[in-house]
Amino acid sequence: MCAMNRSPHSLTAANRALSVSALNRQVKSLLENSFLSIQVIGEISNFARPSSGHWYFTLKDSKAQVRCAMFRGRNTATGFVPREGDEVVVTARVSLYEGRGDYQLICERMEKSGLGQLQQAFEALKAKLDKEGLFEQSRKRPLPAHPKHLGVVTSPTGAAIHDILTVLKRRFPGLPVTLYPTAVQGQEAAGQIVRAIELANRHASADVLIVGRGGGSLEDLWPFNEEAVARAILDSAIPVVSAVGHEVDVSISDLVADQRAATPSAAAEMLSPDRNALNLRLQQLRRRLLSRMSWQLDKKRQQLNSARQRLRHPGDKVREHMQAVDRLELRLARATNRHIQLQRSRLEQLQRRLQRVTPINRINQHRERLTQIEQLMPRLMQAHLERSRLRLAQQSGKLQSVSPLATLERGYSILLDSKGQAVSDSTRVNPGDKLEARLHQGRLQCTVDSIDE
Missing domain, CATH: 2.40.50.140 (Nucleic acid-binding proteins)
Structure with missing residues (x-):
């Protein structure tokens, strides 16, 4: 180591x-x-x-x-x-x-x-237009409840027009749509949007306009923050719905427009009637109408039955008048008998008085007077009877003039169906039906060949 x-x-x-x-x-x-x-x-x-x-x-x-x-x-x-x-x-x-x-x-x-500069420009323009009153709710116009023609100011190739048409196809495909094509971003976009709005107003075919595009950055949406676009929306004679960007985006156009929609699809939803809801409403109204008609028919049917029960047969009325004539004749006979009885009673009284005062001449005179009275009495009674018969004939003539039998005597007839009901309406019979014609004397059995209404 x-x-x-x-x-x-x-x-x-x-x-x-x-x-x-x-x-x-x-x-x-x-x-x-x-x-x-x-x-x-x-x-x-x-x-x-x-x-x-x-x-x-x-x-x-x-x-x-x-x-x-x-x-x-x-x-x-x-x-x-x-x-x-x-x-x-x-x-x-x-x-x-x-x-x-x-x-x-x-x-x-x-x-x-660039967002900082754009945001500052946005806030400055917003403050300016707000001060002029362009955002006031009181100047904004109501949208038509059921638009007859929809104008759209947007890009012909963007997602916005596709979304709008998709919603309309689902909700109300019959609503006419006119596209006023324009660029929706870039330096030329603001001028094109202004010209498209002016063109839609010159055409005057649409009764509401959608002005917008899909979402994007502040730079992408900037044409809708231009003052020229805001004033074109303000000057539009057609109500304008601004549909710029997604729900979190708010543009100057949104603030100036008569109504703001979060997206183009939301704008189409807002303006298009719901076909299914309308169909449901129509069905409800149809059911109500049928129910009301059924109620009215039942009511009229009850009224008809009630009137039919109250309506009496003409023969009943004739029989009533005949009974009235019989009662008058009986009253006349009783009155005549009472008058004869009265005269006889007076005659008897006179005879008794005559017997009490017995001068022969006066008796003879009275006898002659009595003879005259006896001779006059039948004539008076005959005259009274004639007057009574005359009044009776007059009453009978009046009665006969209103009697359906008198109508039959003039050549008219009454048609009766198989149930014995009078036929007054040609719609109640059909060709081939058997009818009975009642005449003044006799009856005829008839068959319906054709009907003229």
């Missing part, structure tokens, strides 16, 4: 050397103290989100890259999850991951590139 000899110089150098961990700690401290907070712009790559909720990614440009970490307590306030290729601006501290010796950025905030 041999011993290794070390020189004093090598021992001194070893004592002065830093360990790797000590070096990394010093570099980490130096970096963190030198770069307290900086903003870095770059493109996201190698994005990873483990179950811990922390974000790890690389921020790069065309010439370099740097590793980044954004812990869960910070990234929950970002409001979006970055994707590969997104250009973002991070506010971060420069640090060192001691375990690998890699320097990295510890991100405190993240926003998409």
Whole structure:
């Protein structure tokens, strides 16, 4: 066994050397103290989100890259999850991951590139238009309950028009739709949207407009935050529904429009009648109508039966009048007999008085007077009977004039069906039915050949 000899110089150098961990700690401290907070712009790559909720990614440009970490307590306030290729601006501290010796950025905030300037422009325009009263609820117009024609201002190739047509096909496929095509993002989009709204107003065929597109970043949605688009919506004579982005997105167009929909699909749902609900309502109304008609028919049928029971046969009325004539004749006979009895009683009284006063002349005179009275009495009685017969004939004539039998004497007839009911309506008989015609004298058996209504 041999011993290794070390020189004093090598021992001194070893004592002065830093360990790797000590070096990394010093570099980490130096970096963190030198770069307290900086903003870095770059493109996201190698994005990873483990179950811990922390974000790890690389921020790069065309010439370099740097590793980044954004812990869960910070990234929950970002409001979006970055994707590969997104250009973002991070506010971060420069640090060192001691375990690998890699320097990295510890991100405190993240926003998409240009978002800060756009957000400021959005807030400024929003405040300006709000001050002018463009967002006032009182100036917004009601939407038609059942639109007859729908206008859509959007991209002809985007998802928005596809979603709208899909909803309409499901809910109310008969609703006419006119597409006014326009770009929905980019520098030319705002002008095209304005011209499309103006064109829809010149056509004046639609009674409501959907202006919108699918979701996207603030930059993608920016044409709907342009003042020109807001004022075109304001000036539209046709009510406008703004359907820009997803539910979390709110644009200037949403605030100015008469109604805001969270998505194009929601706008189509809002404006289209529900075919199934309408069919259900029609069925309910049909059932109510049939029930009401059935009730009315039953009521009229009861009224008809009641009237039929109250209606008396003409023969009954004739018999009543005949009985009345018989009663009058009997009264006349009784009155005549009473009158004769009275005259006889007076005659007897006169005879008794005559016997009491016996002058022969007066007796003769009275006898002659009596003879005259006896001769006159039959004539008076005959005259009275004639007057009574005349009145009786007049009453009988009046009775005969209202009697159905008099109608039969003039050549008319009464048609009776097989049940003996009078036929007054041609719809109650059919060709081939057997009828009986009652005449003034006799009856005829008839067969129906044809019916003229």
